[in-house]
Amino acid sequence: MKSLLKVLLGINAISLIHLVKGRPTRFFEACKRAFTASRRTTSVSLGAPHISLIDILANRKPIVRLSVASYEDGMLPGDQSMALLSILVAEAPREILEIGTYMGHTTRQIAENLETAIVHTVDLPEDFRINSDPEQRLPKDDLHLINRRVVGREFKGLRCSSRIRQHFADTANWNFAEAGHPTFFFIDGSHTYEYCKNDSEKCFALCGGLGVFLWHDCDDTHPGVVKLISEWRSRGRDIRLISGTSIAYLKTS
Secondary structure: OHHHHHHHHOOOHHHHHHHHOOOHHHHHHHHHHHHHHHHOOOHHHHOOOEEOHHHHHOOOOOOOOOOOOOOOOOOOOHHHHHHHHHHHHHHOOOEEEEEOOOOOHHHHHHHHHOOOOEEEEEEOOOOOOHHHOOOOOOOOOOHHHHHHOOOOOOOOOOHHHHHEEEEEOOOOOOOHHHHOOOOEEEEOOOOOHHHHHHHHHHHHHHOOOOOEEEEOOOOOOOHHHHHHHHHHHHOOOOOEEEOOOOOEEEEOO
16 A cells, blocks of 8 residues: 555656556656655654764765665665665674564675674564464554565575574564664564554663664654654654655664
8 A cells, every 4th residue: 555655646757658658667666766755855744853874974984785686665775775784884783683674685784784793683473464463462564565574585595694683573572682782773663653662662771772773664654653753852862864765863872
């Protein structure tokens, strides 16, 4: 439904040319790009000011490795991967926690860019089905992505997988202490307010409030994430939206 909405809202003259010429795949891609571009100027509605990647990095000049791959629904777009990985390499944490493995595109890139770090990543059990959810304590979203997952597909069998710790659990009742002592967090699991609040607060507690936090999909198509970010800002936590992305950023010290 969200993908269809992005297509409908992103229709413009350029995308229609692809449709007229019988190129439906390019039409859909052009619509989604147009929609994304239109969202990048709406920081006021999200309740968080922008900060540029350059300002976050200051005088640091990280060198990152990006994988080239065709985009598939649910993966982090290349420009946003660059922002995430640049901050990651600049901070050089020893342990990382990613909420939401999915196919493992981002997990792989995190592990390959930090060649000695331990990467913890958590996703729902592989046999999870929403109609047999044993607890249903918190509401989930993106059910179409949950059903098509091949968790960790992108890093299985690669050298970097030896440093990836795959956890299978529902974060609503997972013991976050199993993730060791991470100081860098990428929160990209279920985007409902309830899960975003649960995951964020438990990550904050895990590092004693001292770490780097990145939230994906902080935009007006994910009101649950926006609500959590607004609440944290009201508590004096200086969360910023990275310019040109839907990633929210916080560093505490």
